[in-house]
Amino acid sequence: MKNVLMCFAVILILLFSAGCNNSTSSESYNRDSNYADSKASQSENMEDFIIPASNITELENGLSTVRFDGDYAFDLFLEQGGAATDQDVFRFISQSLIGTNTDLRMQAEGFGCSTISIKNTDGGYLFGRNFDWQNCDALIVASYPKNGYASVSTVNLGFIKQGAGIASSMMTDEILTVAALYAPLDGMNEKGLCVSVNMIEDNATIGQDTDKADITTTTAIRLLLDKAATTDEAMTLLRQYDLHASMNFMVHFAIADSTGKSVAVEYINNEMVVTDTSILTNFYLADGEKQGVGTSQSHERFDILNDAISNHRSMNKEEVKDTLDSVSKDNFNELESTEWSVVFDQSDLTATYYHRENYKTAYALKIDK
DSSP states (O other), X not given: OTTTTTTHHHHHHHHIIIIITSTTSOTXXXXXXXXOOSSOEEOSSTTOOEEOOSSOEEEETTEEEEEXXXXXXXXXXXXXXXXXXXXXXXXXXXXXXXXXXXXOOOOOOOOEEEEEEEEETTSSEEEEEEEEESSOOEEEEEEEETTSOOEEEEEXXXXXXXXXXXXXXXXXXXXXXXXXXXXXXXXXXXXXXXEEEEEOOOSXXXXXXXXXXXXXXXXXXXXXXXXXXXXXXXHHHHHXXXXXXXXXXXXXXXXXXXXXXXXXXXXXXXXXXXXXXXXXXXXXXXXXXXXXXXXXXXXXXXXXXXXXXXXXXXXXXXXXXXXXXXXXXXXXXXXXXXXXXXXXXXXXXXXXXXXXXXXXXXXXXXXXX
């Protein structure tokens, strides 16, 4: 899904230069000015939680955080019918939030991922996720919308910055943050619902076409983080919309809630199919002719994860981290890396990040309800 949202930056740079910072900008985009920390900080408790600020703050090279409080018009996006393509998402942002129109197209490539859901030895459930890609700039977004659940999600800023080219140096934190809110690849909300998008290497795509409103791959994740408290609610929400794969790229979703109910949501011949599973990599799980279609390495990673959970009815956070490490890219002699690993605690609402396979350094955040 490389470049899926790379053109956001070009659009927003052009639009902001046309006056989106002016006081006459649309009221649909309303950031809470009361949250004005100048930099990320850490709490003084033993956990040393990172507290994201309203400006993008670098934790280390290639990993940053930001917090958004306010209205980013996602309800309006849904009410006006959503979007069937990423280009339509951009058009909505330019017309409804900024007041201008820009028409751009994109291209995409694939990525590999692994997810696991397991009972927490210390109580509740844990959800672990690896995002495998070439080196990129990852952004952890803490979102506190006026009409939705608070959440923490992760975005590949490479999908945004590369599309801007030499203009990327002109992008402000505000531009990147607005784009990132519509571009999550995984996350957890205040109800403990977790979601991740994983690629499937297949020539098929997703393009549902009924009279329902439309959503794209990443706006589907934003929908679930903002609106769903449980796995059942997430599945109900997805059935209310026509899903369209960004750049015609086949994907499936891993969804798990705080009760431990975890599923894979796949789309076969444009029909939504749900399979109970605690593991997801990059091949189809649903029964039928598509089952098993995907990369050979994704099967290997699945088997490693399956062995791990077969030997452990529960794990603590450290054990989930070690399990993610066991399927990170450095184990497979490939040029790609696991750009981030994250362990979501669905009870205490913490997210612990590890960057580029450095599993000795952790960055922990907590969702404030």
